[in-house]
Amino acid sequence: MTLRDILNKLLGRQPASAAKARERLQLVLAHDRTDLSPDLLDQMREEILKVVAKYVEIDLEGGAVSLETEDRMTALVANLPIKRTLSGEIKIKEQSTQETITSVAEEASE
């Protein structure tokens, strides 16, 4: 938090808009570049979760599947905290798996 942020808060002003612009742009560009609509992304997210749930029990609340962009490369990033494996072995809840789109595709084809 910077002095400016505190001043803005004290005066009840909105925070500076550049950060918001950057955030909105990154999101919209990730979609533009892949030609994936939010609906399709939602559908894909659900299907991925179903596939993963066949093998391990995951924390549906804490999970996130999103598109991230860096240097004009877009990756599908799934962050899915595992509660336990289906054999009953309990894992540490904080532990998460990060999978790029290629590994997700491999898993789906199994």
Place this chain on the structure above:
Amino acid sequence: MTLNTRVILICSGKGGVGKTTLTANLGISLARKGSPTAVLDADFGLRNLDLLLGLENRIVYTAQEVLEESCRLDQALVKHKQEPNLSLLPAGNPRMLDWLKPEDMVKIVDMLSQQFEYVLIDCPAGVEDGFRNAVAASKEAIIVTNPEVSAVRDADRVIGLLNTHGVKPVQLVLNRVRPKMMESQEMLSIEDVTDILALPLLGLVLEDEQVIVSTNRGEPLTLIGSQSPAARCYSNIAGRLQGEEIPLIDPAKEGSGLREKFRRLMQTKIF
């Protein structure tokens, strides 16, 4: 005569971000530095490059007539009186019956490459036929954008298309930079835009009222040797295109010293 002509597309996707103003000023700058330069207005539906250069009353023929062989290229080229190293060629006029095709643009640019060191193509806004024509004839490109979400988004789309057409290098010019708004973080910063678009920055152009004044007169800032902020920026960009090492203007330093100190104080992370 074979010249190592650089054919540079100046494009943006979104309209009104400053393509034509950049083309006019770069053209004049390069010509003043001694390089024979042609500026080609590829936007024949809504052409404006003639107006910015003050050449609107001197157009007789266009590239269209050259292609139909009803006139020679040198008859269609409009030479700038004060800067004879610069010539303008409009691609066509709004009343044209047959639209130009990508092959036509390639042919015209090949002809221009015989006698000019630089061919700057002022690309129409959008990503439709006019854009495709202009891209077909281009070797490298300059993307013009403003630090605004809509302009950056459209620029990103155009960059994708240039990549698929094999145009490179593609460099970025960030236009209409307002140092005060960047200071107060109410405008995307230079790093924000270069990070998002992942392009090398050829230069930035400061917001400057003198641009409108010069447009009114039909005399680009670089023609009258103006030292206004935008004029310095344009001339720096032309220098960098020619391989000179010119440091970027720091928008934060455009304000006063005290203001700069205050800005840094306001941005210090305290927790």
